[in-house]
Amino acid sequence: MSAFAEEDVVKRWESEQASLRQQVVEEDTEEWQRSLNFSGLERVGGVDLSFIKGDDVNACAQLVVLSYPDLEVLYEDSQMVTLTAPYIAGFLAFRETPCLLDALQRLEKSQPALLPQVVLVDGNGLFHYREFGLACHLGVLSGLPCVGVAKNLLQVQGVAKDNEHQSQIAALQKGGDSFPLTAASGKVLGKALRSSDSSSKPVYVSVGHKISLDTAVRLTHSCCRYRVPEPIRQVHKHTHTHTHKQTDAHIKSL
DNA sequence: GCGACAG
DNA sequence: ATCTTGTCGC
Numbered sequence: 116m117s118a119f120a121e122e123d124v125v126k127r128w129e130s131e132q133a134s135l136r137q138q139v140v141e142e143d144t145e146e147w148q149r150s151l152n153f154s155g156l157e158r159v160g161g162v163d164l165s166f167i168k169g170d171d172v173n174a175c176a177q178l179v180v181l182s183y184p185d186l187e188v189l190y191e192d193s194q195m196v197t198l199t200a201p202y203i204a205g206f207l208a209f210r211e212t213p214c215l216l217d218a219l220q221r222l223e224k225s226q227p228a229l230l231p232q233v234v235l236v237d238g239n240g241l242f243h244y245r246e247f248g249l250a251c252h253l254g255v256l257s258g259l260p261c262v263g264v265a266k267n268l269l270q271v272q273g274v275a276k277d278n279e280h281q282s283q284i285a286a287l288q289k290g291g292d293s294f295p296l297t298a299a300s301g302k303v304l305g306k307a308l309r310s311s312d313s314s315s316k317p318v319y320v321s322v323g324h325k326i327s328l329d330t331a332v333r334l335t336h337s338c339c340r341y342r343v344p345e346p347i348r349q350v351h352k353h354t355h356t357h358t359h360k361q362t363d364a365h366i367k368s369l
Numbered sequence: 370g371c372g373a374c375a376g
Numbered sequence: 377a378t379c380t381t382g383t384c385g386c
Contacts, residue, residue: 164376166377174377202377204374211376238375248375265375276373313386319375 116201128206132247138255141241144325145232145260148334156183159338160231161346162215162253164196172198178218179350180231186338186345190229192218205244208252219257233260233326235338235346240331242296242305242321244271254324261323262331263305264344268319273299283307284317291336293317306332314342 116124147155159181164174173195180190196214200206223230240250240263250263268276274296283294287309295303296319305321306328320335322328338344343351 164377166376168378171377202376204376207376243375263375267375269375270373271375 121201121203125203125206128203128209129245132206132208132245132252135252135255136245136247139241139247139251139322140325141322141327142325143327143330147232148260148326148330153183153334153337156232158189158229158231159183159186159334159346160219160234160259161237161344161348161350162218162234163237163347163350164198164211164214165351171202174198174214176214176218177350178215178222179346180222180229181338181346181349184337186340188349190222190226191350192221194218194221207238208247208249211238211249212252212256215253216256219259231259233262233334234323235262235264235335235344236323237264237266237347237350239263239265239269239305239319240321240323242269242271242274242319244269246304248321248323250321250323260325262326262335263319263321263323264335264347265319265321266343268296268307271298272304273297274304284315287315287317290339293320293332296321303328308332308335310336310339310342310344316342318342318344 147153161179166174176194176196178192200210236250239248250261254261290311293306293308296305298304307317308320310318320332
């Protein structure tokens with residue numbers, strides 16, 4: 116895509132983000148979210164795309180639904196997809212949301228009783244250049260509560276990976292400890308969470324839709340057996356095996 | 370010129 | 377995202 120065409124696309128995407136941003140609900144809306152032990156929560160979803168080395172157009176879109184609190188796989192769906200939108204930092208959602216929505220809609224149509232009550236998304240929610248990352252985008256378009264969980268710190272709105280940040284990380288003693296990610300405006304956009312006792316590198320949690328930040332952090336921690344929360348860890352596993360299965364089938368057919 | 374740039 | 381096995385350490 117030419118630089119001019121990309122500039123044009125970015126302008127349209129920015130205004131679409133600004134418009135959808137208005138619809139984000141940053142508070143708890145569900146009964147189970149108010150409960151101390153999330154009683155009433157039975158299904159947590161995870162979504163992800165995976166790619167093969169030289170190919171950034173064909174991907175495997177995956178949705179898993181885990182039981183809560185046992186975190187056992189109840190449902191999984193894999194679908195090879197062809198992506199049309201390019202990856203542009205800050206606009207990940209335009210690339211990934213359509214096929215993730217498709218996966219949720221397939222489930223809603225075939226087994227609505229298995230729809231997740233909340234979805235953990237690999238990426239950011241409000242912790243984003245324009246406070247509208249992938250988790251918000253998927254949340255608003257699906258209507259489901261969503262949480263953004265990023266594995267790396269996005270340096271945005273004055274939040275930096277500086278010495279202060281490093282020392283805050285060092286101060287996280289045990290799983291569940293966290294500190295806020297505060298924008299230059301003073302707004303808390305997310306939290307860095309030590310997700311388990313055994314991992315010193317935090318994950319970055321932010322509100323996607325229909326959940327408060329504190330609930331999002333508490334939920335994320337309660338889904339962690341290892342550093343990456345189980346719904347996302349499981350969905351990664353499945354996407355990889357399926358991508359490689361498809362690759363093998365493709366190679367065999369040649 | 371250099372660093373940053375979710376997945 | 378993806379390229380990549382074993383290895384050192386708690």
